[in-house]
Amino acid sequence: MTRIIAGELRGRRLRVPDEGTRPTSDRVRESVFNMLDARFDLDGLWVLDLYAGSGALGIEAVSRGAAGATFVDSARKAAAVIGANVKDCGIAACTTVLTRPVAAYLSSPPERTYDLVFSDPPYAVDAAALAADLTRLVATRLAPDALVVVERSARSSGDIWPDGFEVVADKNYGDTRVEVGEFTGA
Numbered sequence: 001m002t003r004i005i006a007g008e009l010r011g012r013r014l015r016v017p018d019e020g021t022r023p024t025s026d027r028v029r030e031s032v033f034n035m036l037d038a039r040f041d042l043d044g045l046w047v048l049d050l051y052a053g054s055g056a057l058g059i060e061a062v063s064r065g066a067a068g069a070t071f072v073d074s075a076r077k078a079a080a081v082i083g084a085n086v087k088d089c090g091i092a093a094c095t096t097v098l099t100r101p102v103a104a105y106l107s108s109p110p111e112r113t114y115d116l117v118f119s120d121p122p123y124a125v126d127a128a129a130l131a132a133d134l135t136r137l138v139a140t141r142l143a144p145d146a147l148v149v150v151e152r153s154a155r156s157s158g159d160i161w162p163d164g165f166e167v168v169a170d171k172n173y174g175d176t177r178v179e180v181g182e183f184t185g186a
Helices: 026-037 056-063 076-088 102-107 127-140
Strands: 046-050 068-073 095-099 114-119 142-153 165-173 176-183
Touching (some): 076 095, 102 127, 114 127
Parallel strands (some): 046 068
16 A cells, blocks of 8 residues: 655555556655656646556645646556555546546547646656657647656666757656656757
């Protein structure tokens, strides 16, 4: 189990899919939100949570004031867990849960732009695939000055950021590397 750290839903426990996911630890999630809080206010923002797993990152953002979130995960079990978590937290009305591969979702026509994006793919997803995801984001889904938070293995290599991003944070937490890019324009 994992829990919401702060905001309206503080202390709520979230279910985690049985297999195939690597939930972001409470410590890393708290550090990520401390970085974000130093850069902007979450109130009223729209969040996109890619490779969402349990949905903890997007739910944490809504708990802290985001207007709503879209969760994308290709695993049916993960999407079912996210659906149960948002229902249990009482935020189903401001969220959308999609069972789709991230690349397919990002290649489809956008329904909105996002101010904050979390991308926490399996560590097996290589830098080229991550860079392709970020390029698709730039093309259709990012609001001006959006922030994108990418979690990947601390051992991973390769530049993932396309033109139009400035990396504003890059920090390792044990086996996890967190990179934050600010969208400055395409």
